[in-house]
Amino acid sequence: MQVNDVVAYIQAGRDRFVADLKEWLTIPSISGDPGRAADVRRSADWLADHLRAQGFPTVEIWETSGHPAVYAEWPAEDPDAPTVVVYGHHDVQPVEPLDEWDTDPFHPVEQGDRLIGRGTSDDKGQILFHTLGLRAGLAASGRQAPPVTIKLLVEGEEESGSAHFAELLRARRERLACDAVVISDTTMWSADVPSMCTGMRGLTEAEVTLRGPSRDLHSGSFGGAVPNPLHAMADLLAALHDADGRVTVPGFYDDVVPLTDEERELFARLPFDEDEWLRTAGDSRAAHGERGYTTLERIWARPTAEVNGMWGGHTGPGGKTIVPAEAHAKISFRLVAAQDPSKIQMAFESWVAEHVPAGVEAEVRVPGGGVRPCFSPIDSAGVRAARRAMERAFGTEVLFTREGGSGPEADLADILEAPLIFVAVGLDGDRIHAPNEHVEIPRLLKGAEAAAYLWEELATALR
Amino acid sequence: MQVNDVVAYIQAGRDRFVADLKEWLTIPSISGDPGRAADVRRSADWLADHLRAQGFPTVEIWETSGHPAVYAEWPAEDPDAPTVVVYGHHDVQPVEPLDEWDTDPFHPVEQGDRLIGRGTSDDKGQILFHTLGLRAGLAASGRQAPPVTIKLLVEGEEESGSAHFAELLRARRERLACDAVVISDTTMWSADVPSMCTGMRGLTEAEVTLRGPSRDLHSGSFGGAVPNPLHAMADLLAALHDADGRVTVPGFYDDVVPLTDEERELFARLPFDEDEWLRTAGDSRAAHGERGYTTLERIWARPTAEVNGMWGGHTGPGGKTIVPAEAHAKISFRLVAAQDPSKIQMAFESWVAEHVPAGVEAEVRVPGGGVRPCFSPIDSAGVRAARRAMERAFGTEVLFTREGGSGPEADLADILEAPLIFVAVGLDGDRIHAPNEHVEIPRLLKGAEAAAYLWEELATALR
Numbered sequence: 040m041q042v043n044d045v046v047a048y049i050q051a052g053r054d055r056f057v058a059d060l061k062e063w064l065t066i067p068s069i070s071g072d073p074g075r076a077a078d079v080r081r082s083a084d085w086l087a088d089h090l091r092a093q094g095f096p097t098v099e100i101w102e103t104s105g106h107p108a109v110y111a112e113w114p115a116e117d118p119d120a121p122t123v124v125v126y127g128h129h130d131v132q133p134v135e136p137l138d139e140w141d142t143d144p145f146h147p148v149e150q151g152d153r154l155i156g157r158g159t160s161d162d163k164g165q166i167l168f169h170t171l172g173l174r175a176g177l178a179a180s181g182r183q184a185p186p187v188t189i190k191l192l193v194e195g196e197e198e199s200g201s202a203h204f205a206e207l208l209r210a211r212r213e214r215l216a217c218d219a220v221v222i223s224d225t226t227m228w229s230a231d232v233p234s235m236c237t238g239m240r241g242l243t244e245a246e247v248t249l250r251g252p253s254r255d256l257h258s259g260s261f262g263g264a265v266p267n268p269l270h271a272m273a274d275l276l277a278a279l280h281d282a283d284g285r286v287t288v289p290g291f292y293d294d295v296v297p298l299t300d301e302e303r304e305l306f307a308r309l310p311f312d313e314d315e316w317l318r319t320a321g322d323s324r325a326a327h328g329e330r331g332y333t334t335l336e337r338i339w340a341r342p343t344a345e346v347n348g349m350w351g352g353h354t355g356p357g358g359k360t361i362v363p364a365e366a367h368a369k370i371s372f373r374l375v376a377a378q379d380p381s382k383i384q385m386a387f388e389s390w391v392a393e394h395v396p397a398g399v400e401a402e403v404r405v406p407g408g409g410v411r412p413c414f415s416p417i418d419s420a421g422v423r424a425a426r427r428a429m430e431r432a433f434g435t436e437v438l439f440t441r442e443g444g445s446g447p448e449a450d451l452a453d454i455l456e457a458p459l460i461f462v463a464v465g466l467d468g469d470r471i472h473a474p475n476e477h478v479e480i481p482r483l484l485k486g487a488e489a490a491a492y493l494w495e496e497l498a499t500a501l502r
Numbered sequence: 503m504q505v506n507d508v509v510a511y512i513q514a515g516r517d518r519f520v521a522d523l524k525e526w527l528t529i530p531s532i533s534g535d536p537g538r539a540a541d542v543r544r545s546a547d548w549l550a551d552h553l554r555a556q557g558f559p560t561v562e563i564w565e566t567s568g569h570p571a572v573y574a575e576w577p578a579e580d581p582d583a584p585t586v587v588v589y590g591h592h593d594v595q596p597v598e599p600l601d602e603w604d605t606d607p608f609h610p611v612e613q614g615d616r617l618i619g620r621g622t623s624d625d626k627g628q629i630l631f632h633t634l635g636l637r638a639g640l641a642a643s644g645r646q647a648p649p650v651t652i653k654l655l656v657e658g659e660e661e662s663g664s665a666h667f668a669e670l671l672r673a674r675r676e677r678l679a680c681d682a683v684v685i686s687d688t689t690m691w692s693a694d695v696p697s698m699c700t701g702m703r704g705l706t707e708a709e710v711t712l713r714g715p716s717r718d719l720h721s722g723s724f725g726g727a728v729p730n731p732l733h734a735m736a737d738l739l740a741a742l743h744d745a746d747g748r749v750t751v752p753g754f755y756d757d758v759v760p761l762t763d764e765e766r767e768l769f770a771r772l773p774f775d776e777d778e779w780l781r782t783a784g785d786s787r788a789a790h791g792e793r794g795y796t797t798l799e800r801i802w803a804r805p806t807a808e809v810n811g812m813w814g815g816h817t818g819p820g821g822k823t824i825v826p827a828e829a830h831a832k833i834s835f836r837l838v839a840a841q842d843p844s845k846i847q848m849a850f851e852s853w854v855a856e857h858v859p860a861g862v863e864a865e866v867r868v869p870g871g872g873v874r875p876c877f878s879p880i881d882s883a884g885v886r887a888a889r890r891a892m893e894r895a896f897g898t899e900v901l902f903t904r905e906g907g908s909g910p911e912a913d914l915a916d917i918l919e920a921p922l923i924f925v926a927v928g929l930d931g932d933r934i935h936a937p938n939e940h941v942e943i944p945r946l947l948k949g950a951e952a953a954a955y956l957w958e959e960l961a962t963a964l965r
Contacts, residue, residue: 240722242823244821244823251784251786251787252783252785252786253784253785254784255784256783256784256786257907258806258808258810258834258836259703259705259836259905259906259907259908260801260906260907261783261784261786261801261906262801262806262808262834262836262906263791263792263800263801263804263805263806263808263836263906264783264789264790264791264797264800264801265780265783265784265786265788265789265790265791266786266787266788266790267808267809269739269809269810269811269812269831270739270740270742270743270809272736272812273735273736273737273738273739273740273742273809273812274736274740275736276732276733276736276740277733277737277739277740277741278740279733279736280733317728320715320719320727320728321714321716321717321719321724321728321827322715322716323714323715323719323724323728323729323861324714324729324860324861324862325728325729325860325861326727326728326861327727327728327729327859327860327861328726328727328728329726334727337726337727338723338724338725338726338727342726343721343725343726345721345725345726345730345825346730346732346733346736346815347721347732347815347816347821347822347823347824347825347826348732348814348815348816348817348824348826349732349736349812349813349814349817349829350812350813350814350817351811351812351813352809352810352811352812352832353810353811353832354811354812354813354830354832357869358707358810358832358834358869359810359811359832360705360707360808360810360834361811362808362810363810363811364784366812367817368732369815369816369817369821369822371721371725371821371823373721373722373725373726396790397787397788397790398786398787398789398790399787400787406820406821442722443722443723443724443725443726444720444722444723445722
C-alpha cells in the first residue's frame with residue numbers, strides 16, 4: 040500500500056464524505072432530551088444504512104432500555120487475524136443556549152475548511168472518518184476485507200451518561216470478543232501537535248455528615264464546651280491532605296501505577312503554557328497540588344481528593360451565634376490506574392470513622408459504585424502500532440496525553456477484557472458541548488488516513 | 503433595722519405586691535412587635551405611676567428613638583452617700599407559639615406559690631421587688647430616705663436588642679452619674695442555691711470569604727492542580743484551635759483576666775451535673791473544650807472561637823464534581839474581661855491574611871463593633887456587700903455564677919464608668935422567652951428582702 044494511494048483515495052472521497060457527514064449531522068440526536076428519542080433512532084438508522092453502503096457485511100441495530108446502538112462487523116480475510124472493537128457514539132449534546140450559535144446547530148455550514156454544527160467533532164465526524172479510512176485502506180491494498188476483523192460499536196447514550204452501556208456490553212460480550220478496543224472520542228494536544236490519549240481518571244464520590252447536638256445550640260450558653268460539628272469537619276477535611284498535597288487516607292496510593300520516566304519525559308515535551316492554562320482555569324492565581332509533579336501530571340496521572348461542597352450551620356444573611364447540629368461535605372476522588380473505586384470508598388469510610396472526635400457522630404454515604412480509571416501503557420504493542428499509524432498520517436512525532444475526567448471507556452476495558460487504544464483527532468478548541476461546535480475537515484481527513492494505516496499496523500502488532 | 507421587721511413588712515405587703523404586679527403584667531409590652539408600641543408606652547406609664555405612689559420624689563419618662571424608658575430617683579438623706587443606678591426593663595418577649603401556653607400570657611394566674619404569665623420573671627417581677635424591698639428597708643429603719651441615692655433606670659427595648667440604650671446612656675450620662683450599677687435581670691443557680699452573676703461574655707463576629715478560580719471548575723479537568731477554596735477554608739478553620747482547644751490567633755488571650763483560685767473553687771462548689779447538662783445541650787455526646795478548664799469555666803469565664811456557619815461549592819442533592827470558586831464561613835468570638843472586641847477583630851483579620859495559601863484571596867467582613875464583656879471581681883467591695891445582703895435574705899451561703907451570653911450590661915459599665923453588681927432571683931427554669939413563663943412569689947419576696955438590705959450594705963461598702 041502506497042501512502043499516496045491512501046491520500047489520493049481520501050482526497051477523491053472528500054466531497055462525498057463531507058456530504059454524508061452533513062446529512063447525518065442534520066439529525067438532532069440529543070440523547071438527553073426525551074423529546075428527541077425518535078431522532079436518536081433516525082440517527083442510528085442513518086448510520087446503519089451508511090455502513091451497509093460502505094460494505095460492512097453485518098450491520099445491526101442493538102436495542103437497549105434507552106436509545107439504540109449500532110453494531111457493524113467486517114471480518115478479516117485471515118480467520119486468525121486479530122479482532123478490534125471500534126467505539127464511538129452517535130448521540131449529541133443539547134444545543135442550549137441557542138442564541139449563542141452563529142449558525143443553526145443542525146444545519147451544518149462549511150466556512151472554508153471548517154465545518155460548524157453539533158456533532159461535527161463529538162462524535163459523528165470521528166466515527167465517519169473510520170469508514171472513509173477503511174475504504175481507503177482496502178482500495179490502496181486491493182483487498183476485499185480488512186487485515187483485522189473490525190467490530191464497530193456506536194452507542195446512542197454517551198452524552199446522557201451511558202446509562203445502559205455496561206448492560207449492553209455484558210449482554211453482547213460474546214459478539215464483542217476482541218483483542219483491543221479503539222476509542223475515537225478524545226482529543227489531541229493541538230492541530231500542530233498530534234497526540235494520543237493513554238488514560239482517563241476514574242471517580243468515586245462520598246458525602247460526609249457529622250452530627251453533634253440534636254439541635255442548634257446558643258453559642259453563648261454552650262459555646263466552647265460542646266463539640267462543634269463544623270470544627271470537626273474543618274479538622275477532618277484539613278487532615279485529608281498532608282503538607283505535600285498528598286491524600287492521607289491509608290492505602291490510597293497502594294494501587295497507583297506510577298508514571299514511567301519515558302511518559303513523564305514525553306509529557307514534558309508538550310508545549311504547555313502554565314499562564315495560559317491558569318487563565319482557562321477560571322483565572323486561578325496559582326498552580327497548586329501534589330508536590331513533585333507537574334500540572335499536567337497532576338491532572339492526568341495522579342489521583343486526587345477534592346471537596347466539591349461543604350455546608351452547615353447558619354448560611355443566610357446576618358449573624359446567628361450557634362453551635363450547629365450538623366456539618367456536611369461532598370467529596371470526590373479522581374482515581375488513576377489501577378485504583379479500585381470500591382477499595383478507595385472503604386478506605387475513606389474507615390479513615391473518617393477514625394478521625395471523628397469524641398461526641399461527634401459520622402455518616403459516610405456513597406452514591407454509587409464509581410467509575411474505574413482506564414490506562415494504556417505507552418510501550419504496549421497496541422499503542423505503539425496506533426502511534427505509528429498516527430505518525431504516518433500526520434508526518435510528525437505523535438506525543439501522549441491523558442484525560443483528567445472520567446468516562447464509560449473503562450467499562451469497555453473491564454467487560455471486554457481488552458486493552459484500550461485511543462485514536463482520535465478532536466481538539467479542546469472544537470467547542471464540544473458548547474455553542475458553535477466545529478471541526479476542521481482536513482483534520483478529519485488526517486483521522487481517516489490514520490485509520491487507513493491503523494488496521495495494517497494492528498494486524499501485525501496484535502498477532 | 504431588724505430582719506424580722508423587714509420580713510414582717512414584706513409579708514404584710516405580699517398581697518398588694520402581687521396585685522400590683524398582676525396589673526402591670528396585663529399590659530402586653532412586647533417591644534419587638536411594632537403593633538404593641540402603645541402597650542410598651544402604657545407599661546412605662548404604669549411603672550411611673552407606681553413609682554410615684556411608692557414615694558420616689560422624681561419620676562420621669564425618658565423618650566428614645568424607640569420605646570420609652572422610665573427613670574426614678576430617690577436621693578439619700580446624707581448628701582455624701584454613694585449613688586447606685588438600678589437597671590431593669592419593662593418590655594417583654596413575644597408570646598408565640600400561643601397554643602403552647604396553658605394560660606393567657608397577659609392574664610397572669612396564681613397556682614399556689616407560682617405566678618404564671620409573660621414578664622413574671624423577666625423582668626417585671628424583678629423590678630417590682632425593688633420597690634417593695636426599698637419600702638421595707640425604710641419602714642424597718644424608720645428613715646424617710648434610703649441610705650444611698652437610688653436611680654432606677656428601666657428601659658423599654660431590652661427584648662428587642664436595646665437598640666437605643668447606649669444612645670440614651672450617653673445622652674443622660676450626667677443624670678446617671680453613680681458609684682455602682684445594680685443589675686436585676688439575671689438568674690441564680692437554683693432556688694436552693696442562691697447565687698450572683700459576676701460577668702457576661704462579650705461577642706464579636708466575622709464573615710470570611712475565600713476566593714479561588716473565578717468560576718466553578720470541572721474537577722476532572724482541573725482537580726488536583728489549582729487551589730480549592732474549600733480546602734483552604736478547612737485548613738484555616740482547623741488551624742483556629744490548637745490541640746488543647748485554645749484559639750491560635752496571636753494575642754487572643756493577652757487581655758483575659760484569669761480566673762482566681764477563689765472563683766474556681768466557688769464555681770466547683772455549685773452542684774453541677776454534667777450528664778444533665780449534656781442533655782440540655784441538645785443531647786451532646788461529650789463535653790469538649792479548652793484543656794485545663796471545667797465545663798462551667800469554659801462557658802462562663804473563657805473566651806471562644808466558634809464557627810457558626812460554613813458553606814461553599816455544591817450543596818444540593820446529588821454529586822457535582824467541581825472545584826468551587828468560593829468558600830464562606832461565619833465565625834463568632836465570645837469574649838471575657840478585659841478583651842476588646844475591636845482588638846480581637848483586627849487580630850483575626852491579620853491571622854486570616856497570614857494563613858491563606860497562595861492562589862486564594864481572603865476577605866474578612868466584620869458586621870459591627872461587637873459587644874464588650876462585663877465582669878465584677880468577687881472580691882470587690884460592691885459584690886461583697888451585695889453578697890452579704892443576699893445571704894441575709896436567703897439565710898445561706900451565696901455562690902457565684904457567670905453568664906456565657908452577651909447583653910447590654912457592658913454599656914452600663916462602660917458609659918457610666920461604674921462597676922456592675924448583679925442582684926437577681928430569676929431561674930433558668932422560669933421559662934423566660936418561652937411559653938408558660940413563671941416565677942415563685944416567695945422567691946420574688948426573697949429578692950425584695952435582699953433589696954431591703956442591699957442599700958444599707960452598699961452605703962457602707964461604697965463610701
